[in-house]
């Protein structure tokens with residue numbers, strides 16, 4: 001049987017004795033967008049950091065393509081996972097092209113291969129090629145976020161982890177990026193795990209939804225569970 005790209009087995013985690021994740025077991029389907037929803041403080045970011053090995057859980061196992069994470073060789077494993085956060089964190093002194101291409105240099109990809117990939121990615125998210133010569137401060141927040149998306153996808157990671165990357169963007173910009181993301185999923189599908197607290201975002205993007213509450217994955221399933229989550233928000237439970 002094919003293994004899942006990401007699997008969590010009985011994960012628990014505490015901060016200073018306070019439980020944050022309590023026995024979370026989840027299997028993320030290949031090439032689907034799974035949105036992790038939950039109220040602020042429910043452990044969503046912690047869960048994502050457990051998946052990419054930044055946090056070593058108190059107990060439990062994280063498997064990437066069927067293999068338990070090796071914390072000794074975490075950097076090799078991380079190359080399989082792009083990571084996008086709300087603060088894009090582009091280097092201010094590097095051009096947009098240099099920012100997107102940086103990881104390719106780190107792993108010694110040939111320059112012409114990197115160039116082709118950057119051009120392709122910028123086209124995919126509709127960033128004009130001329131922006132490659134600009135510096136981050138010359139781009140809007142939405143454009144910087146799109147550059148961040150390109151950077152995360154440079155080495156074609158089969159898994160893309162995203163932690164509320166669109167939370168600070170205005171409605172129109174968000175929707176433009178949603179369209180780009182869905183187009184990217186059509187052309188080069190990958191396993192996307194997106195942390196969000198935005199039900200509309202989940203409705204538009206999710207193939208699957210996970211609902212975290214008090215550190216437990218309360219509901220999993222396809223996007224139809226969003227309605228139940230809405231009711232839970234409304235009733236304050």
Ligand code: ADP
Pocket residue numbers: 015016020038039040041042043044045046047
């Ligand atoms: P979410 O992403 O759902 O808002 P987080 O995973 O960021 O939730 O945080 C879950 C809980 O753990 C919160 O109560 C938060 O204050 C706490 N927490 C998060 N990171 C740390 C940390 N590094 N040290 C101590 N407590 C933390």
